[in-house]
Amino acid sequence: MTARIQAYFDEATNSVSYLVADPATGTAAIIDPVLGFDVVSGKVDSEAADRILADAAGSGFKIDWTLETHVHADHLSAGNHVRERTGAKLCAGAAIRKVQEVFGPKFEAIDLKPDGGDFDRLLQDGDRLPLGELEVEVVATPGHTPDCVSYRVGDAVFVGDTMFMPDYGTARCDFPGGDARQLYRSMQRILSLPRETRLFMCHDYKAPGREVFAWETTVGEQLDRNVHIGGGVGEDDYVAMRMGRDATLKVPKLLYPAIQVNIRGGRLPPADLNGVSYLKLPLTIS
Numbered sequence: 524m525t526a527r528i529q530a531y532f533d534e535a536t537n538s539v540s541y542l543v544a545d546p547a548t549g550t551a552a553i554i555d556p557v558l559g560f561d562v563v564s565g566k567v568d569s570e571a572a573d574r575i576l577a578d579a580a581g582s583g584f585k586i587d588w589t590l591e592t593h594v595h596a597d598h599l600s601a602g603n604h605v606r607e608r609t610g611a612k613l614c615a616g617a618a619i620r621k622v623q624e625v626f627g628p629k630f631e632a633i634d635l636k637p638d639g640g641d642f643d644r645l646l647q648d649g650d651r652l653p654l655g656e657l658e659v660e661v662v663a664t665p666g667h668t669p670d671c672v673s674y675r676v677g678d679a680v681f682v683g684d685t686m687f688m689p690d691y692g693t694a695r696c697d698f699p700g701g702d703a704r705q706l707y708r709s710m711q712r713i714l715s716l717p718r719e720t721r722l723f724m725c726h727d728y729k730a731p732g733r734e735v736f737a738w739e740t741t742v743g744e745q746l747d748r749n750v751h752i753g754g755g756v757g758e759d760d761y762v763a764m765r766m767g768r769d770a771t772l773k774v775p776k777l778l779y780p781a782i783q784v785n786i787r788g789g790r791l792p793p794a795d796l797n798g799v800s801y802l803k804l805p806l807t808i809s
Contacts, residue, residue: 526657526676529578530723532736533557533571536598536777537726539738542575543676544584545655551579552588552654553611554674554681555725556601558789560780565802567791572601576608588652588659591615591642592683592725593671594622594785596698597775603789606643613788614652616663616672617645618700623786625699630783630803634793641788646672664713666706667694673713679721685710686722688737689744690730692751695769703765707758714752718743779804 529542536557544551553575559568579586586609589602593616606613620639627635639645646652648663660675667684674681684694685706693710696703713722722745724738730750747753752761775781780802783792791800 524656524677526654526679528679528723529575530738531571531575532727532738533559533598534736535559537728537736538595538598539723539725539727540571540575541681541723542579542584543654543659543679543681544579544582545657548655549582549584550653550655550657551584551586552590552652552659552674553579553586553605554590555592555595555683556589556605556789558599558601558604558784560599560777562777562780567599569601569604572604576605585609586611587654589613590659590674590681591619591785591788592673592681593668594619594626594782595684595725596778596781597726598777599781599784600789603641603787606788612643613641614644614646615639615642615788616661616665616670617647618663618665618670619645619786621669621700626782626786629805630779630792632783632786632792635787641786641790648672662712664706664709665700666696666702666704666709668698669700669702671709678717678719679723680713680716681723681725682713683725685713686745686749686752687724688727688730688740689748689753690733690750691728692749693765695772696765697769697772703762703769704758706765707752707761710752714742714746716742718746 650661652659
């Protein structure tokens, strides 16, 4: 049986969330839900995630899992919000502990629970999660970040930030713990699947010459046309390209807010004595 998949594009962050359900039982998972965040006013909202929850309720789906592909640097996770609303188990790759070890001290996140405890389950490569009569297979795909995982459900794979649409290429690897060589090998795991395997992206930015957003492609299309790895590009050539390109990229505008929330599983930092939560911005004097 094929999973029912509904994509939700958040244009403010160029992010894509997914509602994935077993039609036979109504058991469902939400992948990479997004919180709205206005960096100027500090306003946080759950409108995007609530839309998914409303659609799930309207279809009679029961959300069992909230699945993060990695600690995102470009949007705030609504994982904790979904958990609070539905009781769904919040999951992430086990290497998220490495990300917490790097960024927890940087932002004095002393409220982080020990051993990744802000998440209900830390996932290892090869783990399988029941989804009604279907199952979700966990595929470790580090490289963009050390905690990156992809999720395979039947003939569909949700690849997180390993790669983008063929005309846009692949993900950067210059965050702490990132590794272009590791990303190349992770992508080869995905691209070794049958050519007709459907791949669902976590982001889209409309490559030059394309006027519409897109987030679904196939293994075959990536092998043939991906501008960074298509046509049999070798590992050394890819690593040289990726490292050179990364050196020219700007820091994502929501990097610091996103990291502080996402290492907590979508939970905001604890409120100060005045009852208000604050995000920290490390300053660099040049």
